[in-house]
Amino acid sequence: KAGVTQTPRYLIKTRGQQVTLSCSPISGHRSVSWYQQTPGQGLQFLFEYFSETQRNKGNFPGRFSGRQFSNSRSEMNVSTLELGDSALYLCASSPVPSAGDEQFFGPGTRLTVL
């Protein structure tokens, strides 16, 4: 089985722009979670999608949004980019969103905001 894939792998944007990141889960996995990883804050939960519905949301401003498609692929969007949004954005997939299922991480998208 192919692993979790994320595109693009690297992205450079300027303040005020918006960006869309994509995540394709492992085949058969229907739950996708997004995390922001920064050196100072570690891994922080952004949101989780299952069956095209957002199930949980972390403590991030409304500029961060996401969606999931019927094939379980997910996108996250960040509008009005700020310098502090520079981070590694990781998505993780699991079969279903129940406690106890291992989450498999993608390679991440490294976003740099100038």
Add this chain to the structure above:
Amino acid sequence: GENVEQHPSTLSVQEGDSAVIKCTYSDSASNYFPWYKQELGKRPQLIIDIRSNVGEKKDQRIAVTLNKTAKHFSLHITETQPEDSAVYFCAARGGANNLFFGTGTRLTVIP
């Protein structure tokens, strides 16, 4: 929401020695505790996990212990090897079904 604290932030050990990383959590509803290893430039990978109905779990040189009463869990690596050098993250998952991560421990194994 859940709050996970992880200590130490950095840890250096001699090859062959043991390493212990400790985490505490705040939400008593949390019932799944995975540990991830992240090598430089790579994605986090699950190395071991434990559920709340178990107090200890072992997989070769790696073990995890859980104390639900005290709300803390620990990762133990024995006979450390240079390839164990990485950043290790603990996490807790509870009623909301999303993972809350600790801030990571950078482990360096000195040959």
